[in-house]
Amino acid sequence: MRSIYAIFILAALLSAGDLWSQGTEKASEPKTENPPTEKKNPAQADVKPAEPADEQRLPDVVVTASKEEEPRREVPMAIGALPMATLKDVKPIHPSEIMNRVPGVFVNTTSGEGHATMIRHPITTGSVYLYLEDGVPSRSPGFFNHNALYELNLPQAGTIEVIKGPGSALYGSDAIGGVVNVLTRPVTRDREIDLSAEYGGFGWKRMLASVGEKFGDNTIRVDANMTDSKGWRDGTKYSRQSGTLRWDFSEGRHRLKTVVSGSNIDQQSAGVAQINQSDFDNNPQVNYMPMSYRRVKAVRVSSQYEHDFSNASMLRMTLYGRYNEMALLPNYLGGGATNQLESNLRNTSVGFMPRHHLEINAFRSKLITGADFEYSPGAFNEWGLSTTKSGSYFTSYTTNALQYDYAVKFYQASPYAQFETSPLTQKLRINAGARYDYMGYAYSNNLTTLQTGTLRRPGDANPSYNHLSPKAGVVFDLIEELNFFASYRHGFRVPTQSDLFRQAGSNNTVGLQPVKVDSYEVGIRGSTLKQRLLYEMTAYYARKTDDIVSYQYTDAAGAVQREVQNAGATDHKGIEFGLEAEIWKKVLSLAGNFTYAEHRYASWTNSAVVYDGKLMSLAPNMISTISLKLRPFPGMQIEYEWVYLGRYFMDDANTTEYAGHNFFNVRAKYDVNERFGVFARLHNITNVKYSDYSTRVTGGTALYAPGEPFSVIGGMSYKL
Numbered sequence: 013m014r015s016i017y018a019i020f021i022l023a024a025l026l027s028a029g030d031l032w033s034q035g036t037e038k039a040s041e042p043k044t045e046n047p048p049t050e051k052k053n054p055a056q057a058d059v060k061p062a063e064p065a066d067e068q069r070l071p072d073v074v075v076t077a078s079k080e081e082e083p084r085r086e087v088p089m090a091i092g093a094l095p096m097a098t099l100k101d102v103k104p105i106h107p108s109e110i111m112n113r114v115p116g117v118f119v120n121t122t123s124g125e126g127h128a129t130m131i132r133h134p135i136t137t138g139s140v141y142l143y144l145e146d147g148v149p150s151r152s153p154g155f156f157n158h159n160a161l162y163e164l165n166l167p168q169a170g171t172i173e174v175i176k177g178p179g180s181a182l183y184g185s186d187a188i189g190g191v192v193n194v195l196t197r198p199v200t201r202d203r204e205i206d207l208s209a210e211y212g213g214f215g216w217k218r219m220l221a222s223v224g225e226k227f228g229d230n231t232i233r234v235d236a237n238m239t240d241s242k243g244w245r246d247g248t249k250y251s252r253q254s255g256t257l258r259w260d261f262s263e264g265r266h267r268l269k270t271v272v273s274g275s276n277i278d279q280q281s282a283g284v285a286q287i288n289q290s291d292f293d294n295n296p297q298v299n300y301m302p303m304s305y306r307r308v309k310a311v312r313v314s315s316q317y318e319h320d321f322s323n324a325s326m327l328r329m330t331l332y333g334r335y336n337e338m339a340l341l342p343n344y345l346g347g348g349a350t351n352q353l354e355s356n357l358r359n360t361s362v363g364f365m366p367r368h369h370l371e372i373n374a375f376r377s378k379l380i381t382g383a384d385f386e387y388s389p390g391a392f393n394e395w396g397l398s399t400t401k402s403g404s405y406f407t408s409y410t411t412n413a414l415q416y417d418y419a420v421k422f423y424q425a426s427p428y429a430q431f432e433t434s435p436l437t438q439k440l441r442i443n444a445g446a447r448y449d450y451m452g453y454a455y456s457n458n459l460t461t462l463q464t465g466t467l468r469r470p471g472d473a474n475p476s477y478n479h480l481s482p483k484a485g486v487v488f489d490l491i492e493e494l495n496f497f498a499s500y501r502h503g504f505r506v507p508t509q510s511d512l513f514r515q516a517g518s519n520n521t522v523g524l525q526p527v528k529v530d531s532y533e534v535g536i537r538g539s540t541l542k543q544r545l546l547y548e549m550t551a552y553y554a555r556k557t558d559d560i561v562s563y564q565y566t567d568a569a570g571a572v573q574r575e576v577q578n579a580g581a582t583d584h585k586g587i588e589f590g591l592e593a594e595i596w597k598k599v600l601s602l603a604g605n606f607t608y609a610e611h612r613y614a615s616w617t618n619s620a621v622v623y624d625g626k627l628m629s630l631a632p633n634m635i636s637t638i639s640l641k642l643r644p645f646p647g648m649q650i651e652y653e654w655v656y657l658g659r660y661f662m663d664d665a666n667t668t669e670y671a672g673h674n675f676f677n678v679r680a681k682y683d684v685n686e687r688f689g690v691f692a693r694l695h696n697i698t699n700v701k702y703s704d705y706s707t708r709v710t711g712g713t714a715l716y717a718p719g720e721p722f723s724v725i726g727g728m729s730y731k732l
Contacts, residue, residue: 088485115590115605124250124279125162131190134631140189152388154422170197178503181445188503199224199231205732212725215242247302286715296718359390452476494538604638634658673702
């Protein structure tokens with residue numbers, strides 16, 4: 013009920029502001045009509061030029077839903093978009109600070125810029141999301157990592173778009189919870205220079221530099237991100253060096269875009285670094301395992317060529333390569349277990365993505381066809397560790413023999429097609445498509461095959477998968493400023509190389525099958541009060557089947573074993589609401605989102621536990637982020653932000669509950685002149701004690717990952 017009252021109050025404020033502004037306008041001043049929308053060639057599917065900093069409305073055009081530029085109102089699904097102006101204002105120091113502004117999205121904080129994500133799923137490190145850079149997967153599906161966003165340069169992105177729920181037929185494995193597409197920045201003027209330097213609490217330092225230049229038919233942009241932090245908890249140093257080079261060439265019917273990007277990340281205390289209740293209450297900065305680390309190297313190269321055969325036909329071909337490496341000594345405490353490990357995972361990839369766009373005059377139709385091809389060889393090594401503990405603290409360790417040493421090759425060939433049309437009336441838009449994925453692995457074990465104990469190793473294997481993913485959607489314009497959309501989408505994910513070949517104590521992991529999901533959603537979106545209030549509301553339901561269940565049991569000899577199998581079915585449903593409102597023209601604006609969700613086990617039974625009907629752990633019932641932006645005078649902007657996370661169960665047996673939390677942030681900036689400005693960020697201004705990740709492990713121990721206390725970061729910016 014409070015949310016309903018808040019909406020009524022907001023409408024009243026907007027009406028009052030509208031009446032006031034009408035009364036102060038000169039009677040002779042003509043009203044400005046919305047200019048006609050210029051029809052663009054479908055090949056020009058790129059980031060729109062930056063809007064002025066005081067205009068951060070939702071983009072009217074998105075690219076991720078169909079891999080090309082199209083009006084947002086014709087997309088039959090909920091898709092969030094964060095424009096460049098918002099990214100520049102927020103200057104996120106962690107992905108959560110920007111991603112949580114999208115309705116239905118919650119990203120938590122682990123160490124450094126590490127994260128776990130919640131998009132129509134509980135907070136999870138599982139491979140249920142697909143992360144893209146300019147439409148190209150940042151990682152191979154076979155080598156998923158839940159921290160993929162920290163490999164992308166979010167603070168210097170052009171736009172971030174989020175498909176909520178299964179990816180359309182144009183994307184494949186992993187896109188069952190959502191698709192996050194980070195779009196690089198194009199050059200929009202003859203010369204661009206954008207510099208900023210930051211300094212703040214807990215040793216935070218960052219420099220961002222972006223330089224763009226036009227040379228005839230060529231434009232080049234170089235972005236650099238240098239970040240360093242001591243971390244607010246013991247032993248949580250973090251540093252990153254990221255860079256992006258983008259070159260665009262355009263001449264007549266030919267366009268070429270090449271992007272080279274990379275990140276080098278070195279952080280201590282990988283993972284959530286949870287602690288017990290007593291330390292959470294009295295000594296939250298403590299870290300039980302300060303020697304843990306995560307070292308990441310990621311390099312991506314993509315080149316996209318487009319050719320217009322005519323105004324109705326366009327061919328796009330994208331060739332890409334990538335290299336990923338991650339060395340890890342994790343902070344998996346698991347109730348104080350000493351069976352830690354150290355690992356190194358690396359892989360290279362080469363891929364090819366041809367796509368053809370054809371416009372058909374009849375019923376304003378278009379047909380998109382294409383295919384994704386990828387080949388990704390990699391290798392994995394894992395060593396056991398002997399550790400020494402003093403109480404809860406790990407004080408030292410020694411490295412033991414190899415536990416896993418294997419080479420694995422991932423490959424895929426995935427054709428797809430999508431058809432859109434507007435039969436009978438232009439108000440109706442129908443969208444249908446399908447994708448066929450053929451994927452597989454070639455696995456070679458470099459150690460002896462072992463099928464006993466808790467460190468089993470499968471022999472050489474070549475599992476493969478075939479899967480068809482259909483989708484259908486409809487959009488109908490009820491009135492000019494309000495439309496309705498509905499869709500059905502099917503998604504899946506193949507088991508990762510880690511699921512298949514790190515067998516542990518399971519009887520058989522090589523035989524695991526893909527996880528599948530069927531998703532349904534309906535929604536409305538529109539604007540009112542002369543487009544001063546924009547809103548979108550979506551309701552969704554999804555059933556996930558053949559989920560990969562992992563559980564522990566005690567065998568006949570009294571040893572604790574771990575079993576992994578396809579045995580789970582889960583239900584996911586919720587309502588997502590987002591709005592943007594200009595309360596007082598160019599002075600006061602509001603943006604916010606609210607999500608209510610329920611994630612429940614439909615069938616989750618094995619020899620050890622029965623979770624049927626239970627709510628899933630780490631699944632907050634409500635999430636919300638609301639920001640109020642004040643511009644008291646030209647050049648000055650102050651933003652007040654409220655972040656709310658609802659209660660959730662800390663264990664799947666539903667015995668222990670985390671009560672949730674909320675805290676407030678403040679951001680301010682002042683543009684001294686057109687080139688120079690200063691800014692500040694105040695996090696958790698009331699110094700609320702909260703947990704980023706709360707679980708109850710086997711044996712009944714409650715563990716918490718304390719969130720950052722009050723902190724301040726300030727900086728200066730220069731642009732030309």
